[in-house]
Amino acid sequence: MAAATTPAATGAAPQASASDIPSVDRVLNLADIKPLLALYGRTQLTAALRKHLDKLRADALAGKLIPADVDDSQLIDILEKQLAAASRLHLRALFNLTGTVLHTNLGRALLPDEAVQAVVSALTCPGNLEFDLETGGRGDRDSLVEDVLCELTGAEAATVVNNNAAAVLLMLNALAQKKEVIVSRGELVEIGGAFRIPDIMQRAGAKLVEIGSTNRTHPADYANAITARTAMLMKVHCSNYAISGFTRSVEVSTLAELAQPHGLPVTVDLGSGTLVDLTQWGLPGETTVRETIRQGADLVTFSGDKLLGGPQAGLIVGRADLIRRIKKNPLKRALRVGKLTLAALEPVLRLYLAPKFLAERLTTLRLLTRSQTAIKAQSERLLPVLQNALGTHYAVTAEAMSSQIGSGALPVDQLPSHGLVIRAGNATNGGKRHGRALDKLEKALRQLPRPVIGRIANDALWLDCRCLEQHDEALFSTQLQGLST
């Protein structure tokens, strides 16, 4: 009967027919299916089973069904794999070997254990998010981090919102709605993912007054633009680009002098917003939030998950009267942070109170300050493991390379690093085939249980080991052994 119902069976391979496919009920009653029933429930299991049996029927019609396909244990195996894959969470852990430490698409800063513990507690226990333990009355969630933010920045007051884009939007709406904001043409930044100063300004209901030119803006440009409608002078950090050559921009201290007689605030969107001098660890220098306040900024906004190394958040610090106005704005309620953010942020900020230990305790800084020597030793340890896993179709070398800080922090600076470089094929292969082989490998790495993300450049796949910390190295190695290309 099998032969009669399957069209044109080719070759001598044994065939199975549609009538060999078991019924849903029969499979559900198999003794070995019990663990899957217990794990996934009858509804999910039945749906997966029906789908798979449909596929087998289509295979039978096409003459592609073989006896192994209808074997009970093979059926259960396949169901188990499919259900496991379907129940895997969409947000997954991966290895960031891109060489960009604060990678926006890969979730930016990684948080230290102190923050992890605090988040677990906030998730599992009620807390005093808006409850004053002294008075028993209602509290303010910002107060959980305000003191430490003021201590670290020298500001009078502070507030926290969802991210820095929200901080800028809120600040502009609260202080400059229907008024003018003066910004240099050299600072009309676009940050990836549709954050553009002119657009945010419009959405906040403020009117942008552009002054100066792309490369040069002078104090007189600001002075001449001040009118009765001016709400503030604003500076924006050129986070992801550098203007070099014949350039001029106006310092915060000069802006403060210009603004003072008019009673206007000077605001600074600092972007990454570092809290400490990074040059003490051999990293490129960035003006800190404290220095910006000291130079006369009335308000400074910055991100929580860039160089600061905390959770996604937007921090606004500065003059108490201005922060009060910002907190009264209805948008503040819409943009406020959740308890998980505050739980993670406070311990991260507290690490800055002991700067001596920061490079060891703050994950972001630890990754940024890893020495090239240590990274080199690691990539050389991993070289034979990877070469072995890839076989002779790929050539692996351990080479010096450059990491980037990322997330618009210090855009032009590179950190000396080390890692694995994979080139495809041998000298007789064409370039196109090399490209395809590299793409295939890149995909295979992405499909590992814990995906490995590198970058392809100059006909090679680059795996920068900077962000592969010691405690993850064993898992990384083990996975490579299971790599199939």
Ligand SMILES: *Cc1c(COP(=O)(O)O)cnc(C)c1O
């Ligand atoms: C990164 C950045 C932003 C946006 O911050 P998010 O926290 O990503 O919302 C805004 N302004 C500048 C100057 C930045 O560098």
